[in-house]
């Protein structure tokens with residue numbers, strides 16, 4: 001049996017406390033003591049250490065009630081630990097500096113067209129833009145998280161394939177690390193979306209949740225027992241490429257009848273009767289218009305059936321308490337989501353057995369992937385602060 005040394009125990013407790021403040025925001029010393037199962041003198045010692053390093057501040061809570069001395073409120077200091085978040089999408093890229101506690105302290109974004117989409121151009125632009133932003137704000141990121149719409153090996157950030165970007169076997173983690181000069185974590189966009197929802201969004205407090213998003217492609221991220229599920233080699237969550245329709249449309253992945261071909265952006269365009277070249281904005285506008293239609297479920301026809309079929313499969317396989325719908329799915333009219341909720345409840349054995357499953361739209365908006373990328377970076381950093 002190995003006995004942990006006191007400094008190791010202290011480091012472990014310090015990281016746990018910091019993680020709690022990062023995710024939960026300002027917390028009283030008393031609540032920290034309860035949450036972490038540590039006595040008050042240990043909490044005091046840890047908080048004093050962090051305050052001495054400028055990572056937290058303490059204040060007397062304003063609404064202290066009752067007699068006696070109120071427990072001091074411990075506040076994480078956003079600028080004390082800063083990470084760079086990078087969100088590479090098919091048509092644009094964005095960066096943000098995110099502080100301890102999840103606050104976006106500054107950002108920049110630009111369009112990606114033609115050559116700008118090449119990996120070396122993206123890396124170069126990210127590094128230049130990040131350096132300028134950090135200089136403007138007088139901040140220094142200690143790590144970076146990068147979201148990419150592709151299959152990513154988490155161990156080293158190798159992007160095995162990002163079909164919609166035209167990338168194949170790009171060692172993005174290595175290249176970004178060299179260009180930025182800080183440790184870099186690269187993740188699949190849907191996986192990082194799941195992480196963001198779990199830490200900051202509608203999935204807060206859920207132990208088992210699935211995030212499903214429709215962008216140009218359809219992807220997913222799975223939270224199981226409070227942690228991101230990973231495949232044997234780090235690849236997982238290609239929910240969009242479940243075969244749902246033998247003899248259906250050919251998918252860019254080489255397979256036929258993938259869920260993505262029935263519920264992704266192109267399928268939505270077809271269901272709405274929009275021409276192939278119509279931009280994403282037209283789809284979203286049309287879906288908002290559909291809110292006023294007396295029967296949007298009927299208007300979308302088969303699309304709704306395919307959506308439900310995929311969700312029933314996902315719920316049966318993963319048994320989540322919550323399914324979060326992201327990106328284009330968030331623009332679906334309320335009656336469509338209501339129908340999906342009712343049908344999944346009726347048709348999924350797992351949902352029936354566990355007494356239902358919540359199906360909610362993502363609430364984090366366009367910052368979702370930036371926030372997820374930041375959380376991936378913070379995960380690697382908070383043990384070292």
Ligand SMILES: [Zn+2]
Pocket residue numbers: 240241251252253254255258260
């Ligand atoms: Zn496919």
